[in-house]
Amino acid sequence: MPGALSPRSRVNAMSTPELIRIVSRDSPMALAQVERVRAELTALHPGIATEVVPVKTTGDKWMGDLSLVEGKGAFTKEVDAALLAGQADLAVHCVKDVPADRPLPAGTVFAAFLKRDDIRDALVHPGGRTLDELPAGTRIGTSSVRRVAQLAASHPHLLCVPMRGNANRRLEKLAAGEADALLLAVAGLERIGRTDVITEALPVDLMCPPIGAGILALQCREDDTDTIDAVSGLGDPDTYKEASAERMFLHVLQGHCNSPIAGFAHAERSGGLSLRARVFTPDGKTVLNAHEWAGPLDPATLGTSVAVALLRQGARELIDSIAH
Numbered sequence: 001m002p003g004a005l006s007p008r009s010r011v012n013a014m015s016t017p018e019l020i021r022i023v024s025r026d027s028p029m030a031l032a033q034v035e036r037v038r039a040e041l042t043a044l045h046p047g048i049a050t051e052v053v054p055v056k057t058t059g060d061k062w063m064g065d066l067s068l069v070e071g072k073g074a075f076t077k078e079v080d081a082a083l084l085a086g087q088a089d090l091a092v093h094c095v096k097d098v099p100a101d102r103p104l105p106a107g108t109v110f111a112a113f114l115k116r117d118d119i120r121d122a123l124v125h126p127g128g129r130t131l132d133e134l135p136a137g138t139r140i141g142t143s144s145v146r147r148v149a150q151l152a153a154s155h156p157h158l159l160c161v162p163m164r165g166n167a168n169r170r171l172e173k174l175a176a177g178e179a180d181a182l183l184l185a186v187a188g189l190e191r192i193g194r195t196d197v198i199t200e201a202l203p204v205d206l207m208c209p210p211i212g213a214g215i216l217a218l219q220c221r222e223d224d225t226d227t228i229d230a231v232s233g234l235g236d237p238d239t240y241k242e243a244s245a246e247r248m249f250l251h252v253l254q255g256h257c258n259s260p261i262a263g264f265a266h267a268e269r270s271g272g273l274s275l276r277a278r279v280f281t282p283d284g285k286t287v288l289n290a291h292e293w294a295g296p297l298d299p300a301t302l303g304t305s306v307a308v309a310l311l312r313q314g315a316r317e318l319i320d321s322i323a324h
């Protein structure tokens with residue numbers, strides 16, 4: 001019969017969801033991330049409606065030391081719970097905030113990694129100075145052990161002061177004089193539309209980014225193949241390779257909340273993949289460094305290989321010697 005659907009394509013046509021409910025943190029940055037996902041999804045599947053389910057996470061509510069609450073997972077736990085409870089169909093996470101030392105929450109999978117944004121950290125200084133121009137004693141607002149360790153190594157005359165809260169809140173605290181300058185991710189400032197405050201994007205050799213920097217992951221319930229099929233087309237193949245290598249690296253290394261660890265993979269146009277990673281003591285005085293190319297290895301095996309290279313240099317002892 002002309003125009004009749006084959007049984008298989010009828011199943012496919014009927015299984016495209018009409019509505020996808022997207023759960024996310026409720027910070028301005030997180031909501032901007034959701035808008036990007038909605039725009040990309042609408043471009044790919046104009047027929048699918050979307051709805052936003054915002055939740056507050058422990059990491060948003062607690063302004064103290066993260067290692068005193070859940071530490072890792074503080075920005076993802078409530079989002080994952082809403083997904084698993086069926087209150088939403090899709091979760092949007094910064095990969096950087098998703099713990100890599102343990103598997104994803106049982107029953108969930110990553111359905112796509114969106115094309116990666118800028119991976120660098122930015123200096124935000126109201127006086128317009130660069131890092132090298134800051135006078136001794138300048139107070140840099142950051143609670144990130146990764147940023148503190150690397151600044152201590154490169155600019156020991158600067159002073160890091162604890163600063164938490166979402167990026168908008170940190171900019172308010174800077175304006176209120178709680179610090180003289182901030183270090184924030186370029187990608188985050190782009191998402192909240194505040195690249196105007198950036199005085200310098202720091203080279204990755206000076207400030208090595210965190211695992212998963214600038215990558216958004218889409219997470220689904222593993223049995224929800226309709227949603228997985230609908231969103232998987234938003235995935236970027238190079239970002240998938242980079243995220244896989246970086247997360248396997250962290251999984252094998254098994255850091256903790258206070259261990260300064262940094263690294264990034266880079267998928268080249270030629271198809272090659274490299275991974276550079278570093279582990280620091282909190283004072284930045286000891287740096288373990290590894291940089292390898294995948295060659296014939298798959299991304300996850302590259303991640304394992306780089307972790308093993310750092311473990312051979314003493315990374316386990318270094319990480320375990322840091323209080324946590």
Ligand SMILES: NCc1[nH]cc(CCC(=O)O)c1CC(=O)O
Binds near residue numbers: 094097183188212213
């Ligand atoms: N911990 C908060 C967080 N999670 C991801 C980003 C930046 C954006 C990204 O790398 O995806 C930020 C803000 C920051 O570190 O300045």
